Amino acid sequence: MGATNVVGGGVVGLASALALARAGHSVTLLEPDSARTAASWGNAGHIATEQVAPLASPAAIRSAPRRLFVRGGALDLPLGQLANWLPFALRLVGRSTPSRFAAGSAALGSLLQEAMPAWERLAATIDAPELLTQDGHLVLWESPETARAGRAAWTAADTGTATFRVADAAELTAIARVTQAPVAGAIRFAGSGQIRDLSVLAGALEEAFLRAGGRIVRARAQLRIIDGVALVPGHPAELVLVAAGIGSRALMEATGHAAPMIAERGYHIRAAADRWPADLPPLVFEDRSMIVTRYGDRVQAASFVELSSPDAPPDPRKWERLEAHVRALGLPITGPFRRWMGSRPTLPDYLPAIGRSPRANNLLYAFGHQHLGLTLAPITAELVAALVTGERPPVDLAPFDLARF
Template identity: 55%
Template sequence: MRNHSVEAPRTILVIGGGVIGLSSALALQRLGLEVTLVEASTDVRAASWGNAGHIATEQAEPIASPRIVRSAARRLFLRGGALALPPRQIAHWLPFALRLTRAATPTRFERGRAALSGLLAQAMPAWRRYVDAIAAPDLLRENGHVVVWETPETAAAGLAAWRAADIGTTRFVPLERHELDALRHRIATPLAGGIRFTGTGQIADPGRLAHATRAAFLAAGGTERIATVTAIDARSATLADGARLTADRVVLAAGTGSAALLRPHGLKVPIIAERGYHLQSPPEPDWPADLPPIVFEDRSMIVTRFESGLRAASFVEFAGHAAPPDPRKWARLHRHAAALGLPMADAEGWMGARPTLPDYLPAIGQAAGILCAFGHNHLGLTLAPITAEAIAALALGERPPVDLTRLAPDRFSRGL
């Protein structure tokens, strides 16, 4: 429903060219608005494009949960898990961890789950509309994903955990014998069991997604400006060279850099760089192109076959955005890949920072007159199109397609 008290904008500035910013720019442009996208770099090695390519509609429970808090100690990197809390980065992660613990109370968790479930229920339909809009429907593969375990004990525990979890609109069934046998033929270590999800999906290739989206945006008359933004307000952005860009509305989708741009407006945004690592093989690996993403839960690792190669991704490392990468993470991924017999001997390493808020919910909405879309943690790719549709509706003063009440960008400043 249109709010007639809000004057319809004609020009929009979108700050941030990751998957959230790009998709928002495209959605706004499709409404007939004149959109300028401002991004510091067009490097497709940024966090938006370094993920597992998994459209994770099964992740209906925020990571800030009582269960995750209770299990944090056994998930630590030093104990073989995926959670890394570097001692030298304690000034970054300790305040965040305390806020996460407060956000994981049963009441707040249930509220967060309701908000996240609403978004995820619309994620796959939004993705279908998105790939049609960029004339690349083959980028979306709705072939689900697989979770496997390597011991009878972890298989029993893992299956019980998934049966107790809220998986939103998705479903899973145990792998049939022939499916498990086919995987055993590919995997060097024994597999004790597994499940196959439906209702999830993957992107055929994150790099091609980035190029196809940018090409569609530019072909339709969008403007791209490669520059660093140092300050914003409701109608302008100041660049590092002193230039000032103006528009009727400003959309902030700058990932981990969003907090610094909102701070002068009195908004406290406790965002952290949650760093992930991956290895990627050269193109055409000896791995079936039609296999869906496979989660090796015992190793906290997901393996995805892209057009550009085979990718193995893992780790949740809390640190400052500029902290150097930890080579031990890549070394462990190499050991896992070798143990599983994956064709990744010549794989290259990557590290990127996911923008994460303590309650593990994104910030989508308006604050200080600025339209905000950041903090999507592990779900940036999954939620990009539905976030873009919500931002487009807000820009026109219309009701967004999902309830954004719990996702307000100023919720931490208000003590929520």
């Protein structure tokens, strides 16, 4: 099989590069960032099989005003970034009709039902099954009103292969050990999971890729289409896969494709996990739109949906609010905190783009996974491999074709 360039070394790009290398391709992975600052390596580590409903929905549009950052919520639309987020927001509203939401839920659900089995296969492939846990997660509310509304919303939601029940006495006791806040209600999900350590995952994927004959080049790639053939100047190859997260927009638009993606920026703080239980699954404080996860000897609190440019300076108020949440909840997390901000690559319908370019038959793409990049990376890699080999993919890829824009 011929030479292949994979542009992008986040979790989707790495998993896809590994799948192609194991299929016999001579794969070069082009990724300039050796510090692993992308969203792939700073997210909540949650395998979110329950998040079947795209955020492009009538409910999300209705609730947006009360979820704004200026009102204490997690959604921020910075006025200084109006030119970036307004066109995206208008497209989002157009993709949030009931019929489009139903179609989007069906499409996303078809991917998510394959997500955990694909993770099991990938974890075994990289000889790191211990990185994947399938212990579910906990969701809690701090007031009776939000507990009733939250339980009702989850009961009405399509959670795919994930299920939930009311938290039992032992689980409530475990929650009480880490927060001084009142817990008016909590539920325990089953069928979701967690990656124990994202840094270890990144290293394991890279090592497995190199063992499979792959090559990593720390360089920024450009993309051109000449006479119907996709080229990465300076890196000749017969096949090109664009899986560069938020950077995929510029690459694809340079070749005439529409990729109306925005940087949906999230923030986290991390500190030593000296007093955080090692066996506690991810804990979601839904009233605060915050998830707390333990990674090895560190514990992380993450939140926020900030629609912006990926290159805009971070907003320190987000970190300050996370630290205020930690104090208000009485969580056993103390500084000094390490602060991080990353850009989730999000398309207006909250579906990823996975497919083959009509402009160049040798150009494939896999990006735009919004909050679900970690969750969907292994199944996306398997779909990319199927596209390349001509096998029938296990999921209908029509809803993820970039031509929909």
